[in-house]
Amino acid sequence: MKSISLLILAFAGLLIGTSTLQAQSLTGYTLNPGDQLQISVWREDTLDKEVTVLPDGHITFPLIGSINVVGVSSIELEKIIEEKLSDTIPGAEVTVLVLSVTGNRVYVIGKVLKPGEFIMSSQMTVAQVLSLAGGLDRFADGGGIKVQRIENGKVIYFQYNYNDLLSGKNIDSMSFILKAGDVVIVP
Secondary structure: OHHHHHHHHHHHHHHHHHHHHHHHHHHOOOOOOOOEEEEEEEEEEEEEEEEOOOOEEEEEEEOEEEEEEOOOOOHHHHHHHHHOOOOOOOOEEEEEEEOOOOOEEEEEEEOOOOOEEEEEEEEEEEEHHHOOOHHHHHOHHHEEEEEEEEOEEEEEEEEEEEHHHOOOOOHHHOOEEEEOEEEEEEO
């Protein structure tokens, strides 16, 4: 019965997150360390490169050098590269394809059935990642879950009450979208 409830909650989270996903598709995927990109410049075959976003958030591209791309969308990166190439290649048309989103990871630790690292191939809520982790074990404190996030070099925590969600008291918490690097802590 508990696993059926988790599946229903995960499905509901997908429905709620759909409008957010549609909004993100207009701006492109936000890049993270570990992501693999294919960057090409139209009619410039020597500038077709496959690159990986380094742990420090940078990529290196010919004629430009190092670019910090963390938090930048793939569409924004196209514009940045076009601008940086404008002196050398006027009117350059750049395409950035995201080959792998392996940098888009979240972590679940604590009292779940399968703690670990999970790659988010789309936006995910806390309830969805908890379902990937097999749900809470019988000793977990569903009311004391925290999400740890690092923003601007500072660690911040968000409270998440899974018990309220299960009882239908706080269904709005279902829309809490995780970001790459977040850690869900289940006491």
